[in-house]
Amino acid sequence: MDHDAGITVDYRSPEEVFAVLGNETRLAILRAFVGAEGPLTFSRLRETVGMRDSGQFNYHLQKLSGAFIRESEAEDGYEPTLAGMRVVGALVAGNYTADATIDPIDVDDACPTCEERPLRVTFEDDQAHVRCPHCESFHNQYGFPPGTIDQYSHEELPQVFDRWLWTLFQRITAGFCVNCAGRLDGALVTDGDEPRIEWRCDRCGDRANASVTVPVLYHPATQGFLYDHGVDPTTTPSWRIATKRDRDVEETDDGVTVRLTVDGETVTGRVAHDGSVTDVDRSDR
Template sequence: MSDAETAGAFACEECLQPAEAFAVIGNETRLAILEALWEAPERPVSFSDLRRRVGTRDSAQFNYHLQKLTGQFVRKCEEGYDFRGAGRAVIQAVLSGSLNQDPEFGPVEVDGECVDCGGSLVAHYADETLRVECADCGRLHADGEFPPGGLEDRTKDEVMDAFNQRVRHLLCLVSDGVCPACNGRTEMTITRTGEFVDYDVHIEHECQRCGQTDPTSVTIALLDDAEVVSFYRDHGIDLNAAPFWTLEWCVSDDHTEVLSEDPWRFRVHIELDDERLVADLDEELTVVDATRESL
């Protein structure tokens, strides 16, 4: 099947236009129906049970609003009603807090020290973005989108742990060619003069569907590499739990050599105790060779 045929296979002449879709859910009763579905202990939910949960006495009026949702946001089956992906996404957007919250906090001190000056690190949150930087020189160590809902019912340490895991998982997605925003295809470009933090080499993943860009470092790809994870485990450290902004090789180019630009080849040095791991990466940022050396 050609690219044009593939695109045609996914075309949808009967799908709602975005403005129509937002108009459908822009109603208090319909949003209440979606919330009731979400809160139901089991799904599908019968018509009568769903109406009882919403609290609408007029059966005909309730059915009118439910039918407006059915097809695009809700699916009907023999047992009752359940979510479609779009309906679940609406509730998840509400729960994330992005639609109705705009909190701020910080700066608060967090684990790690500045890779440039050795100063303490602080985190602060605004505009749905969490940033980690040096309290003394301002050197940025990490930043990323973090929906406001992630702040609820969490201590500062729990927020930072959640941020660490969220960034890692999103980076895995873009590295695998999947846009975390729309699931479109991402393409990676490597340039010598980057503008992201203080890196000499700039890695950018751009979605070919929605245009979202995700800049990263060369070494961020090593966070879940088997050789690197094993190296840390052998030294008694769980790399998967370590805040990535505390890893000097991850937030600095000081441990990275550019071996070649055509094609791109990199060598990364990671030291722990009396041992060094030397990892060679290709243009896809895949480890093609890894050796250990005694210091």
């Protein structure tokens, strides 16, 4: 148990909790909550799972109780806990069960670094890749849930992968680990061609790294600046924003200053050594 002023967190044994899931009936019970609009009663659950013996069914239900399901306080019936919802989500997302492949897609857009086209989009080992085959210095790579791929058409995937990247960066720049939701620490790294930020989760060991322009891009002042200049960051592919031609990065004693120019106007963001954005100015305001 971790105990800090006003905070209590109890941790169950992961061996015991995961062992609970290694059973067909219990997974079927959790799966019964897919698409359910509220708590499910004992008899409804038993009917959905298709088990006649009510004593036997109750045994499995009790095994899930606590960690994965609980009795609803508002209505008669059972509902998944947050962990139960995560298991349900992982089952439908195919994180543990799906294996997806796609034919490579060429996107007729210029590389943000060398300006050659096209860009190439692939999916390998559960990772989406958006890269420039000409210069190889532009290469975005990140995990994407394989079970989500066949919810879209082949030609939609470049945009879909890019929207997913947007959600990942929202979480990362807000300080949460994409893998375990733990606390993320950022650090500015200035040893390469262009400064970048490395984020690390000490809890699960997951890492992420991105150009120093990323935290500035995700700052609300920058998003507003882009929007006001006709670049909607929610629909414009990320590789068209902050291209090498449009950005200027300068190292300072306090960190790095990033300038993005659109339509002759500039937004300037300062990034501290921990990767946080300390301030953003617009030349047009």
